[in-house]
Amino acid sequence: MNKNDKKxxxxxxxxxxxxxxxCGSCMVSCMSENNVPFKEDESNKKDSITWMRVYKLTxxxxxxxxxxxxxxxxxxxxxxxxxxxxxPCVSVCPATATDYGYDTGIVSQIYTRCFGCRYCMxxxxxxxRYFNWWDPKWPEGMEKYLSPDVSPRMRGVVEKCSFCYxxxxxxxxxxYYDGREDIEENEYQTACTTACPAGAIVFGDLYxxxxxxxxxxxxxxHPASINSTVVGKSRNPNVFRLLERLGTNxxxxxxxxxxxxxxxxxxxxxxxxxxxxxxxxxxSHG
Amino acid sequence: xxxxxIPEGAKRCAxxxxxxxxxxxxxxxxxxxxxxxxxxxxxxxxxxxxxxYGFALWIWADLAVIAVGGGxxxxxxxxxxxxxxxxxxxxxxxxxIGFICYSSALLILAIDIGQxxxxxxxxxxxxxxxxxxxxxxxxxxxxxxxxxxFIPNILENRQANKVxxxxxxxxxxxxxxxxxxxxxxxxxxxxxxxxxxxxxVMYGRPFAVRExxxxxxxxxxxxxxxxxxxxxxxxxxxxxxxxxxTGKKLVKDNVVHLLAKISGWMITTYIIAKIIDTxxxxxxxxxxxxxxxxxxxxxNAFYGYWILFTEIIICGVIPGLLLIMKSTRENPTLRxxxxxxxxIGVCLNRWVMVLQIMAIPVMSFDTWALYIPSWQExxxxxxxxxxxxILIAVTYRYLPVFPQEKELNAVQPVTETE
Numbered sequence: 001m002n003k004n005d006k007k008x009x010x011x012x013x014x015x016x017x018x019x020x021x022x023c024g025s026c027m028v029s030c031m032s033e034n035n036v037p038f039k040e041d042e043s044n045k046k047d048s049i050t051w052m053r054v055y056k057l058t059x060x061x062x063x064x065x066x067x068x069x070x071x072x073x074x075x076x077x078x079x080x081x082x083x084x085x086x087x088p089c090v091s092v093c094p095a096t097a098t099d100y101g102y103d104t105g106i107v108s109q110i111y112t113r114c115f116g117c118r119y120c121m122x123x124x125x126x127x128x129r130y131f132n133w134w135d136p137k138w139p140e141g142m143e144k145y146l147s148p149d150v151s152p153r154m155r156g157v158v159e160k161c162s163f164c165y166x167x168x169x170x171x172x173x174x175x176y177y178d179g180r181e182d183i184e185e186n187e188y189q190t191a192c193t194t195a196c197p198a199g200a201i202v203f204g205d206l207y208x209x210x211x212x213x214x215x216x217x218x219x220x221x222h223p224a225s226i227n228s229t230v231v232g233k234s235r236n237p238n239v240f241r242l243l244e245r246l247g248t249n250x251x252x253x254x255x256x257x258x259x260x261x262x263x264x265x266x267x268x269x270x271x272x273x274x275x276x277x278x279x280x281x282x283x284s285h286g
Numbered sequence: 287x288x289x290x291x292i293p294e295g296a297k298r299c300a301x302x303x304x305x306x307x308x309x310x311x312x313x314x315x316x317x318x319x320x321x322x323x324x325x326x327x328x329x330x331x332x333x334x335x336x337x338x339y340g341f342a343l344w345i346w347a348d349l350a351v352i353a354v355g356g357g358x359x360x361x362x363x364x365x366x367x368x369x370x371x372x373x374x375x376x377x378x379x380x381x382x383i384g385f386i387c388y389s390s391a392l393l394i395l396a397i398d399i400g401q402x403x404x405x406x407x408x409x410x411x412x413x414x415x416x417x418x419x420x421x422x423x424x425x426x427x428x429x430x431x432x433x434x435x436f437i438p439n440i441l442e443n444r445q446a447n448k449v450x451x452x453x454x455x456x457x458x459x460x461x462x463x464x465x466x467x468x469x470x471x472x473x474x475x476x477x478x479x480x481x482x483x484x485x486x487v488m489y490g491r492p493f494a495v496r497e498x499x500x501x502x503x504x505x506x507x508x509x510x511x512x513x514x515x516x517x518x519x520x521x522x523x524x525x526x527x528x529x530x531x532t533g534k535k536l537v538k539d540n541v542v543h544l545l546a547k548i549s550g551w552m553i554t555t556y557i558i559a560k561i562i563d564t565x566x567x568x569x570x571x572x573x574x575x576x577x578x579x580x581x582x583x584x585x586n587a588f589y590g591y592w593i594l595f596t597e598i599i600i601c602g603v604i605p606g607l608l609l610i611m612k613s614t615r616e617n618p619t620l621r622x623x624x625x626x627x628x629x630i631g632v633c634l635n636r637w638v639m640v641l642q643i644m645a646i647p648v649m650s651f652d653t654w655a656l657y658i659p660s661w662q663e664x665x666x667x668x669x670x671x672x673x674x675x676i677l678i679a680v681t682y683r684y685l686p687v688f689p690q691e692k693e694l695n696a697v698q699p700v701t702e703t704e
Contacts, residue, residue, distance in 0.1 A: 046336035046655065057651045071651070081489065086415065088490035094418035095407040115407045116330070116400020118340030119418050125490035125648035131340060131400065133331040155329050156400025242649060245575050246490055264650050267576035 007182070010079075010105040011163055012206040012251035013193070014216045014239065015072055017261055019200035020054075022070030027052045029195030030074075032145075033164060035152045037136035049130040051075070051161040052192050059260045069261050072201070074192065075128040075161035076242060076250030077107045082223065083231035083249045089120035089129065098158075105206075105251055106163050114157040121158060125243055126250075129160045163203075164190040185211050206232070206251065217253050226279065235280050240265040293444055293686040297534075297695070304683060311675050318669025321662040322397055330400055332662045338655035339644045344398045347667045349481055349636035351387040351394075352425070353509070354629060356517030358384020358432060359467075359474035364548065366467035375541045378687045379528075380521045381435045386677050388429045390670030397666055417483035424477030431470040435463065442686050475510050482509025485639045492575045493582050494643045496567065504563050505639070511559065515552035516632035518545050519605070519625040526622060528682060534695050536688040539616075546621055550609025553628060557602040564598065582646055586654040589642050597638060601631025 030036065030052040042048050052074045059067040080086035085100040087107050097114035100107055121129040135155045138146070146152065149166040153159045171187040185204050193203040204211030206219050218235040229247030234240065240262045241250045256262055263273050287301045298304070325332045335342045361380040365373040396402055408422045441447060441456035479502065485494040486503025496503040522545060529536050568579040583591045608614045608624035615621055645655050659667075681687055 044336070046338050047331075055651055088488065091415045092418065092484075092487065094413055094416040094422060095404075095411040096413040097407070097411070113404075113407060113411055114401070115404035117398070117408075117418060118400070119416070119484070121337060121340035122644060123488045123490055127337060127652070129340075130337050131330070131335075133329065133336075135329070154401075158400075243490070246492070246648075248490055267581075267648075267650055269573060269576055269578060272576060 008103050008207065010206040010251065011168075011188075011204070012077070012105070012213055012217070012219075012253065013074070013163075013190070013201060013203045014213050014253040014255055016198075016200045016202070017069050017071060017254055017256040018258065019198040020070045020072060020196075021198055022054055022056065022068075023197065024054060025195045025197055026072050026192035026201065027054060029191040030161070033147060033150070033191035034162070035136075035146045035150050036159075037132070037134070037138070037152065039134065047131075047133050049132070049159065051128075051130070051159070053127075057261070057264055067258065067260070069256065069258070069264075071254065072192070073126060073128065073242070074163075074190075074252060075107060076126050076248065076252045077105060077161075077163060079105060079231070079249035079251065081229040081247040081249070088123040088125070088248055092119045092123045094119065104163075104165075104168065106165060106168075107160075108162060108165065109158065109160055111151065111153045111157050111159065116156040116158065118158060125246065125248070129158050131158050132156060167191075213253075216255065224279075226276070233280070237278070237280050238262070242266070288684075291443065291445055291684045293684070295692045295696070296686075298683050304679070308676055308679060311672050311679075314668060314672035315676065318665045318672060321665035322669065324662055325397055325666065326402060332660060334657055334660040334663065336655075336657070339641075339657045341640050341644055342657060343641075343659040343663045343667055344394050346633075346637050346640045347670070348391050348394045348398070349640060350633045351390050351670065352478065352481060353513045353632045353636055354517055354520035355384045355387025355391070356474065356478060356513030357519075357521035358387075358435075358517070359428070359470045360514040360517050360552075361521060361545070362435065362463075362467035363471040366464040367471065370544070370548075372541050372544050375688070375690050376521065376525065376537050376545060378439050378685075378689070379525060379537075380518075381432060381439070382678065382681050382687065383521055383524055383674075385429075385432045385436050386670070386674040388425065388432055390673065391425065392429060393670060394666070417480045417487055420480035421477050421484065424473045424480065428470055428473040428477060431466050431473060434459070434466050435470070438463070439681070439685055439687065443684055474513070478510040478513040479506040482506045482639070485643060488643070491643050491646075491648060492572055492577055493646050494639065495571065496563065497571065508556070508560060508563060511552070511556045512632050512635060515549060515556045516628045518549040518552075519628035519632075522546060522549070523622075523625045523629055524678070526625075528678065532682070534691065536691050536694065538690050538694065541690075542621075543616055546609050546615050546625070549628070550606055550615060550624070553602065554606035554610055557598065557606050560602065561598060564594070582642070586645065586656065588656055589645060589654075593634070593638060593642070597631055597634045601627045601634060605631065 027050055034051060036049050036051055039048055052072055055071040055073060057069045057071055078087040080091065085102055087100055090098050090100045090107060094117060095113055095115055097110045098107060098120055118131055121131060132153050132155050136152050168188045171183040175183045190203050193201040202212050202216060204213035206214055206217060208214055216236060217239055219232040220235050224230040224233050227245060227247065230244055231249055234253055238257050239253050239255050241253055242265050245266055254265060292298050358380045361373055361377055364370040365377045396405060399405055408419060412419045438456040438459040441452040446452045482505035483503055486496040486498065486505030488494045496505050498504045498506060522542060525537055572579060583589060583594065605624040605628040608620050647653055
């Protein structure tokens with residue numbers, strides 16, 4: 001992604017886990033907004049589609065020290081090693097059916113090109129990709145409520161969170177109509193962001209210092225000194241990304257004041273966390 | 287009733303007995319075809335795969351048949367390029383086994399993809415960065431090469447060979463086969479390797495990811511090496527089974543010993559490389575990602591250290607040693623044990639590199655995911671085996687597959703009872 005390109009964005013999200021109540025509004029709004037199909041029996045979560053999935057984490061301690069946190073997990077829109085756009089899924093798709101938008105940082109899925117090999121699902125460590133094991137079916141009458149802006153997917157293809165890309169397209173169209181070159185922060189917000197009653201999700205352009213997401217995350221543009229494949233590490237001590245050490249460079253950040261929550265975001269060897277928990281951003285660049 | 291088609295001088299069982307055998311195995315084929323039809327008609331919901339297990343039994347079967355089918359390219363390379371002339375007595379059979387394995391692999395892929403009618407997108411919209419693209423191209427091209435290698439043997443059928451054109455075509459194709467053997471070896475190097483690369487490039491999966499050379503992770507080279515090492519074991523195993531079923535000696539011992547010796551050295555060198563790779567992965571790669579090796583072999587009901595020990599020691603080091611030592615290699619029982627262990631070992635390696643990868647949690651709050659295939663998956667996986675048995679039976683009956691068969695069974699008829 002060329003940051004010097006004035007028109008280039010890097011859309012990302014920060015989710016305040018201390019605010020999230022686990023109500024599931026983000027999941028519902030996402031399914032509704034994006035015409036996500038569902039099964040008659042949703043009890044088996046391993047083959048149901050939830051672009052946004054809320055995980056329940058505990059600190060593993062018994063009462064009265066038990067703490068719980070809910071962790072919403074959309075597609076992480078990884079920038080890949082070095083943030084060069086070779087996301088784990090994009091680089092493996094044999095038919096270029098998933099692509100990286102260098103102008104937005106969004107990982108897209110081209111449903112009509114996907115032939116359902118599922119390699120991308122295997123490559124994604126976040127389980128953010130879902131396969132359409134069945135034909136999509138909605139109860140009679142409900143198809144009238146489908147969004148006309150998002151194409152429903154057919155059986156046999158992979159789908160995932162798009163950061164509500166159709167909303168970005170609509171915002172761009174409006175800006176063009178208004179004679180503006182770019183869109184405002186509030187013109188492009190994902191469905192989950194707008195639906196969250198606690199205001200736990202903040203969405204915007206990680207390149208734009210005026211955007212709230214940038215203010216909270218304070219992304220370091222330089223590679224981390226301890227792992228050069230990690231770019232965009234937060235300089236906010238309470239912000240972390242999932243599995244950051246793999247070098248996937250997600251654009252979804254999480255915020256929590258609780259140390260055990262931040263630790264749960266990645267894997268650490270015994271005693272390792274205490275050594276590196278205070279590394280924020282790129283140490284070599286202050 | 288079909289005696290005019292049987293190679294001259296060769297003894298075959300009566301046609302009704304042959305037809306009965308084909309019918310029994312054919313019933314298994316029909317079972318598999320029925321399951322295949324269900325999957326194509328109703329979709330992959332007929333399987334027990336899920337979003338954790340996007341790759342499952344079929345992909346393992348695919349990788350396994352390609353690995354054991356590696357005997358074709360490696361034997362061809364030895365025979366035509368390195369001029370190991372004794373192997374001319376087993377090359378036909380190695381090619382047939384390779385043909386069966388690769389046609390099965392393509393069939394499995396056609397069943398496995400969610401949108402079978404879009405299978406050609408992998409060529410049309412090819413992503414040059416994807417290992418799977420490399421697999422698709424090289425696999426298809428190599429299957430074409432195997433078909434070309436198979437054709438002369440088909441044309442040597444007693445009746446076909448009476449047609450002058452077919453006779454000369456077969457003769458001339460034999461003459462230029464070195465070109466195809468070299469092409470096959472080149473293509474095999476890349477598709478065997480890229481199948482290993484499929485796992486090795488998944489840097490989101492710490493169990494799979496490997497460092498490597500340029501764009502190729504170490505698994506790329508290990509897969510090619512292991513296919514060349516264990517593929518001949520499978521060729522020898524199927525030859526042994528065919529000899530047992532037909533009650534005839536079909537290949538001379540010196541040929542078997544030679545191929546077993548080459549396989550033994552390949553296995554031994556491979557397993558040394560595999561051990562080095564495993565140690566490096568366990569002590570450098572994985573700790574660098576915040577994990578220790580226990581993470582991959584504990585806290586679940588199936589995957590323990592036993593699988594690592596079985597793959598590397600029991601089914602790697604032991605068959606390697608048994609086959610490089612003359613005394614054990616030339617002992618029929620120990621040789622058979624070694625080639626069986628070898629075939630299990632390479633299949634186990636492919637299992638680990640497909641299914642165990644999918645089973646292991648990566649996020650700290652994720653859990654292990656185990657899976658049991660549905661009957662439709664099992665039936666479609668058995669299908670290629672049944673198809674292979676039929677093709678071997680038909681080719682053995684009607685084609686001069688084993689050049690030494692006549693000599694071995696005419697001179698020493700006593701060996702028929704062995």
